[in-house]
Amino acid sequence: MIVDQKFFQHLQLLVIVLLLSWRDTFEHSTGMKDVIRCIEKEKEALLKFKDELIDEYSQLSSWGNEKYKKDCCKWSGVGCDNQTNHIVELDLVNMGLRGNISISLLEIQHLKYLDLGENDFNHSRIPQFIGSLGRLQHLDLSNSNFSGEIPHHLGNLSELNSLRLSSSADGSLTSTNLDWLSRLHSLKNLSMFSVNLTMATDWLQIITKLTQLQHLFLDSCNLPMVLPPSPFNASNSLSAFGLTGNEFSSSWIFPLVFNLSSSLTLLDLSSNKLQGEIPISLGNMSRLTSLYLYGNQFTGEVPCPALSSSLTDLDLSNNMFNGTIAQCIGSLSKLEYLYLVSNNFEGIITESHFSDLSQLQGLYLSSNSGISFNISLGWNPPFQLTGLYLTDCNIGPHFPTWLRTQTRLKYLDISNAEISDTFPDWFWELSPKLRSLNASNNNFQGVLPDLSSKFSNFDSIDLSFNHFNGSLPILPPNGFVVDLSSNEFSGSITNIYNETSCYWEYLDLSNNLLAGQLPDCFANLQNLVYLNLAHNNFSGKIPSLKVTLSLHLQNNSFTGEIPTSLRSCTSLTFIDLSQNKLTGNIPTWVGDTWTYLVFLSLRSNEFFGSIPSHLCHLANLQVLDLSLNKISGGIPKCLNNLTAMIQVDSEFDSAFILYYEGGFESAFVTWKGKEAEYINTLNLVKLIDLSSNNLIGDVPTEITSLVTLVGLNLSRNNLSGFLPPNIERLRSLDFLDFSRNHFSGGIPTGISQLDQLGVLDLSYNNLSGKIPQSIHLQTFNVFAFEGNPRLCGLPLTKACPKDEIAQVPKIGHNVDGMKNQEEDKLINDGFYISMAVGFVFGFWGVCGTFVLNHS
Ligand SMILES: *[C@@H]1O[C@H](CO)[C@@H](O)[C@H](O)[C@H]1NC(C)=O
Ligand SMILES: *[C@@H]1O[C@H](CO)[C@@H](O)[C@H](O)[C@H]1NC(C)=O
Ligand SMILES: *[C@@H]1O[C@H](CO)[C@@H](O)[C@H](O)[C@H]1NC(C)=O
Ligand SMILES: *[C@@H]1O[C@H](CO)[C@@H](O)[C@H](O)[C@H]1NC(C)=O
Ligand SMILES: *[C@@H]1O[C@H](CO)[C@@H](O)[C@H](O)[C@H]1NC(C)=O
Ligand SMILES: *[C@@H]1O[C@H](CO)[C@@H](O)[C@H](O)[C@H]1NC(C)=O
Ligand SMILES: *[C@@H]1O[C@H](CO)[C@@H](O)[C@H](O)[C@H]1NC(C)=O
Ligand SMILES: *[C@@H]1O[C@H](CO)[C@@H](O)[C@H](O)[C@H]1NC(C)=O
Ligand SMILES: *[C@@H]1O[C@H](CO)[C@@H](O)[C@H](O)[C@H]1NC(C)=O
Ligand SMILES: *[C@@H]1O[C@H](CO)[C@@H](O)[C@H](O)[C@H]1NC(C)=O
Ligand SMILES: *[C@@H]1O[C@H](CO)[C@@H](O)[C@H](O)[C@H]1NC(C)=O
Ligand SMILES: *[C@@H]1O[C@H](CO)[C@@H](O)[C@H](O)[C@H]1NC(C)=O
Numbered sequence: 001m002i003v004d005q006k007f008f009q010h011l012q013l014l015v016i017v018l019l020l021s022w023r024d025t026f027e028h029s030t031g032m033k034d035v036i037r038c039i040e041k042e043k044e045a046l047l048k049f050k051d052e053l054i055d056e057y058s059q060l061s062s063w064g065n066e067k068y069k070k071d072c073c074k075w076s077g078v079g080c081d082n083q084t085n086h087i088v089e090l091d092l093v094n095m096g097l098r099g100n101i102s103i104s105l106l107e108i109q110h111l112k113y114l115d116l117g118e119n120d121f122n123h124s125r126i127p128q129f130i131g132s133l134g135r136l137q138h139l140d141l142s143n144s145n146f147s148g149e150i151p152h153h154l155g156n157l158s159e160l161n162s163l164r165l166s167s168s169a170d171g172s173l174t175s176t177n178l179d180w181l182s183r184l185h186s187l188k189n190l191s192m193f194s195v196n197l198t199m200a201t202d203w204l205q206i207i208t209k210l211t212q213l214q215h216l217f218l219d220s221c222n223l224p225m226v227l228p229p230s231p232f233n234a235s236n237s238l239s240a241f242g243l244t245g246n247e248f249s250s251s252w253i254f255p256l257v258f259n260l261s262s263s264l265t266l267l268d269l270s271s272n273k274l275q276g277e278i279p280i281s282l283g284n285m286s287r288l289t290s291l292y293l294y295g296n297q298f299t300g301e302v303p304c305p306a307l308s309s310s311l312t313d314l315d316l317s318n319n320m321f322n323g324t325i326a327q328c329i330g331s332l333s334k335l336e337y338l339y340l341v342s343n344n345f346e347g348i349i350t351e352s353h354f355s356d357l358s359q360l361q362g363l364y365l366s367s368n369s370g371i372s373f374n375i376s377l378g379w380n381p382p383f384q385l386t387g388l389y390l391t392d393c394n395i396g397p398h399f400p401t402w403l404r405t406q407t408r409l410k411y412l413d414i415s416n417a418e419i420s421d422t423f424p425d426w427f428w429e430l431s432p433k434l435r436s437l438n439a440s441n442n443n444f445q446g447v448l449p450d451l452s453s454k455f456s457n458f459d460s461i462d463l464s465f466n467h468f469n470g471s472l473p474i475l476p477p478n479g480f481v482v483d484l485s486s487n488e489f490s491g492s493i494t495n496i497y498n499e500t501s502c503y504w505e506y507l508d509l510s511n512n513l514l515a516g517q518l519p520d521c522f523a524n525l526q527n528l529v530y531l532n533l534a535h536n537n538f539s540g541k542i543p544s545l546k547v548t549l550s551l552h553l554q555n556n557s558f559t560g561e562i563p564t565s566l567r568s569c570t571s572l573t574f575i576d577l578s579q580n581k582l583t584g585n586i587p588t589w590v591g592d593t594w595t596y597l598v599f600l601s602l603r604s605n606e607f608f609g610s611i612p613s614h615l616c617h618l619a620n621l622q623v624l625d626l627s628l629n630k631i632s633g634g635i636p637k638c639l640n641n642l643t644a645m646i647q648v649d650s651e652f653d654s655a656f657i658l659y660y661e662g663g664f665e666s667a668f669v670t671w672k673g674k675e676a677e678y679i680n681t682l683n684l685v686k687l688i689d690l691s692s693n694n695l696i697g698d699v700p701t702e703i704t705s706l707v708t709l710v711g712l713n714l715s716r717n718n719l720s721g722f723l724p725p726n727i728e729r730l731r732s733l734d735f736l737d738f739s740r741n742h743f744s745g746g747i748p749t750g751i752s753q754l755d756q757l758g759v760l761d762l763s764y765n766n767l768s769g770k771i772p773q774s775i776h777l778q779t780f781n782v783f784a785f786e787g788n789p790r791l792c793g794l795p796l797t798k799a800c801p802k803d804e805i806a807q808v809p810k811i812g813h814n815v816d817g818m819k820n821q822e823e824d825k826l827i828n829d830g831f832y833i834s835m836a837v838g839f840v841f842g843f844w845g846v847c848g849t850f851v852l853n854h855s
Helices: 002-030 040-051 103-107 128-132 152-156 179-183 203-209 250-258 280-284 327-331 401-405 425-430 520-524 564-568 589-593 613-617 637-641 701-705 749-753 829-847
Strands: 078-080 087-091 113-115 138-141 162-166 189-193 215-219 240-242 266-268 290-292 313-315 337-339 346-349 362-364 370-373 387-389 411-413 436-438 445-447 460-462 467-470 481-483 488-492 506-508 513-516 530-532 537-541 550-552 557-560 574-576 581-585 599-601 606-610 623-625 630-633 666-671 674-679 687-689 694-697 711-713 718-722 735-737 742-745 759-761 766-770 790-792
Touching: 040 103, 103 128, 128 152, 152 179, 179 203, 250 280, 401 425, 564 589, 589 613, 613 637, 637 701
Parallel strands: 087 113, 113 138, 138 162, 162 189, 189 215, 215 240, 240 266, 266 290, 290 313, 313 337, 337 362, 346 370, 362 387, 387 411, 411 436, 436 460, 445 467, 460 481, 467 488, 481 506, 488 513, 506 530, 513 537, 530 550, 537 557, 550 574, 557 581, 574 599, 581 606, 599 623, 606 630, 623 687, 630 694, 687 711, 694 718, 711 735, 718 742, 735 759, 742 766, 766 790
Antiparallel strands: 078 087, 666 674
């Protein structure tokens, strides 16, 4: 198929090339004079105009002085008048042009149509001279990074029919008044997007003067709610009116809108601050076909009288509607798209809600958890939907059998819809056009059939969080997102797709009962961005894999070494190989090639050898978990090169999370002794866990440079020497475990300054001297210090000899920040009470940001 397409493309190209060369030869040999329509003076002007532009993408390559480019009327984007040959049209939309707009444009005096939209004029001003192109009828300068005050000279363009202006989202294009607009008597279409009109208090007055207006859009313009001129009326011909993204209130905007001509067919007041119920009088706009009110704060039910029976598009999403959905909505017989997403609608949806909706194509009721469906099994709906979105509605417990009639479905979302059923076989034959299916978070059971040839054109299939069982189905190779996680699929995978190429970018088979070796076909998944096979029982070696961003293989039984194929995955940011039986040294190339890595967990495997200092090159790393292995040697001194653990705000946060809508990153770490899964909180947690290995030597003081570290666990090793003296630098630390090593010397007093610390464990070492006394430190349990026979002072019961002070580790260098802040505090029972409270808050304060697994 693909081969065929390519072949035809080549063929087309060949034919064009042949035709062109034939034409050239023909013209030359016959000496036939090509009719050049272009006017020389205008051509020169255009070339000057081009000269001052930066045409990075060679979009204007047909513009030139060369012989075969003689006719400027044939240049791309240029249009000439058939009779006079004057250039009348310049359409340069979205050509990636930059640079300056040359005044030579003025030579093209007959220009009627100028579109420079979607280019990048580097926040320069709109040139005033554009106002002198007196014949312009159409001017589009939108989304081209113009800034500053709009030149009032544009008001000279008295023949203008259509004007589009916008700044890039920053609202840096402004107009302090719109007086200049009032001179554009012929204006029919006016759109201004994110133009800062805060100061333009005359905007309503001006609108009343534009008597020819048909389409008026003033979106995100910070329009002031000024006293409307009395009477306020607008052009009789106004048919589309949009004021999205301003801050209007209901009481201000509705009286105004009701006074607009009854010819209005489109009204868009979305993303304002409209409140209360929708006023009934809205129903008087009898020609209204499109009504967009999403993103406001409307309450109540949908009052049917407020809805014109001509409506084809109705969007009331993202409001606070809290009543029932009235059945009368079923009489809006022209309705094609109905959006009621994300409200608090409640009540029961029945067949009569749809009685006359024969034109309905898109039904969006998602995120209204109070809605249930009560529809008979044999219902034959009057419509044919292409999109159906019912997330969070209660449509169960049975599969909605009426879908059987919907053979044009492209998008179906019945996730979290309380369905407890099997997936009917007819469903897979229903609509070959299906592009996206989301049936996740239900209670579907049963075995899935071979799906490889069921969809010709699918983007995503999400059946996660159900109870599908049996072996994994063969899946269509052409989609992007495949999520079958958290089901009960079992057996080994022999093949999951049956073509030679596969386009999947997101594959999640985690939390199933799958076992056996991964088949070789995984190596052919060349487009994978996200691969999650965690929490299965896969065994054998990890095959050759190519994954761009995120790899999760934890909690399986993989053996062997980290495959060298992963070495080419240089943009990986997230790798979790924990809880397998992997072995070997930690390869040094890990630090050299995975430079974008944010998360690395090799926890609970059989890795040995020492920690390569190359890991210190991972400047973006936020979680390093090597715990529960057989790693020996010392802790590298270069840990202070892990700069993400030093920076307060890692730049990574937003780029990393939610690569796919609905997808998320999650991982297990051992957090304060409990295994916790955290989701989307990587930006909060910075963690080093080297516990339960065979590490020796002392803790390099460099580790205290990692000032944004939240958790540090070095427990259960053979580490010795003194605790880092300037440990108070780790001021973000919430969890610190040095237990079960051979640390000696005193506890650095700085530890009492770690006021974020929720869990501290120094037990079973050779620490000695007095435990530093501070209110915070006393809140820790006695278990934090036990097993250090030479340690004394509270909370231990062993009292110190009267004159003993906390011992200061004697280290020649790096003693900055060492302060001997001994305070003899009054100890009373109150401390033991605050101890318990402090512990509980300390623990849950952080765990609250975690989403515990199986919650
Ligand atoms: C645009 O104009 C500025 C100032 O006149 C000049 O410095 C710059 O070189 C011009 N850019 C181009 C591409 O001609
Ligand atoms: C000019 O000629 C082109 C091509 O022959 C034609 O498509 C277009 O309609 C003509 N325009 C006018 C205004 O006659
Ligand atoms: C506008 O400028 C910004 C940078 O200032 C750039 O990121 C953006 O792509 C530009 N917009 C267009 C349409 O070129
Ligand atoms: C854009 O403007 C900035 C400053 O206003 C200037 O430094 C830069 O060179 C300009 N870029 C281009 C491509 O003209
Ligand atoms: C165009 O408009 C500006 C400002 O509105 C004015 O000063 C100028 O005289 C006008 N030019 C012409 C040619 O009408
Ligand atoms: C105005 O905009 C509408 C809708 O985009 C379009 O159909 C119509 O042709 C435009 N009218 C003018 C005069 O540009
Ligand atoms: C719009 O302009 C006003 C007045 O010049 C200014 O105070 C305001 O910050 C601007 N708004 C935006 C979003 O730039
Ligand atoms: C609406 O128009 C009527 C009649 O022209 C007028 O009396 C009334 O004041 C207008 N209302 C508003 C809010 O402009
Ligand atoms: C608006 O109303 C005024 C007074 O009734 C009238 O003179 C004017 O023509 C009306 N304008 C439009 C656009 O209908
Ligand atoms: C809907 O919300 C409004 C405002 O919060 C409240 O007054 C009304 O009682 C609610 N209606 C229902 C049916 O819950
Ligand atoms: C594999 O794909 C072909 C067509 O692409 C299909 O006919 C066949 O049923 C699929 N399944 C198996 C197991 O071969
Ligand atoms: C640590 O960073 C310093 C300075 O950027 C560099 O000179 C040194 O080679 C790095 N060390 C390691 C092991 O990456």
